[in-house]
Amino acid sequence: MERFKVSGEELRGFYNAGTALEQVFMDIEVDLAATNQVVCRYIINGLEIQEQDEARFSEVTLDQVETLEYLTENSRDLTGIVLRGWIEALPELIQKTENLSKRMRTFGLSGLLKPIHDLVQNCEFLIDSVVTLKAMMGDQFLSGTPGDWSQTEAASKKTVLEALHALENKDFVLLADVLEYDLANVLQMWMQHLVALERSLNGEPAGPTIHTEQNRSDSVGRKRIAN
Structure with missing residues (x-):
């Protein structure tokens, strides 16, 4: 797992200060997809965001963000x-x-x-x-x-x-x-x-056919944090 961090100031230099985090999240995830990475967790202003809270925090605008960190994993x-x-x-x-x-x-x-x-x-x-x-x-x-x-x-x-x-x-x-x-x-x-x-x-043979009863971003100045 890798950890990245970008400051609010750096984000506001790349986006408008009124941009919602939803747009930033989308750009980060598209950027990471190119290297088969996915975001496991976001941390906003030092606060870990649970998955069920992401929609609410995605409405936060960049003028309220001091730091954005995120943990990534190879998909x-x-x-x-x-x-x-x-x-x-x-x-x-x-x-x-x-x-x-x-x-x-x-x-x-x-x-x-x-x-x-x-x-x-x-x-x-x-x-x-x-x-x-x-x-x-x-x-x-x-x-x-x-x-x-x-x-x-x-x-x-x-x-x-x-x-x-x-x-x-x-x-x-x-x-x-x-x-x-x-x-x-x-x-x-x-x-x-x-x-x-x-x-x-794992590169192994998948096995027999099933028979069943029913068948019967670097672009926004992110910095990697050492583990």
Whole structure:
């Protein structure tokens, strides 16, 4: 990971003082993309900006900025870290899905609302993660994976919506079916996709085709900070 810093004065020498940080962020990210780097974090006036706060801070204008720092990572390295994290997490997620389905068939929804809600949220996070990776890597993202990535993505979104609707309606029979058959299946599909993609990125054979039930900026004067 690398760290860069540019002063507000330098930024105002390059942009108008009324320019919003959103424009600066966009220029930095376009600039970095040319060298396969992505921004992991922004630090404005010494304050670390969380991802959920970026939209709010992007409206800040340069006349309010004393310093802008940002941490960058090679997109390939970052992709590998995210892939490995999900590959290690998915078996536990699949097991939780199966366990919750069995418990629901025996006890109904009693005491299981929070664990089910957490499970669905984790699945939504998984979908968001792979969509972000796809946007970062472009066409090469799909070239190393067998099977139909888009179909898995669509099936995942459909299954999460079905689970949420069943949860809202407290229909534990339908919810148990969605978890046991649909959700467990799409998680297995993602496991195979991500393992194949990791192998491809590492220069290894991607493996067999998936068979499933469903198939059945330097320009703004930035300075690198030593680690």
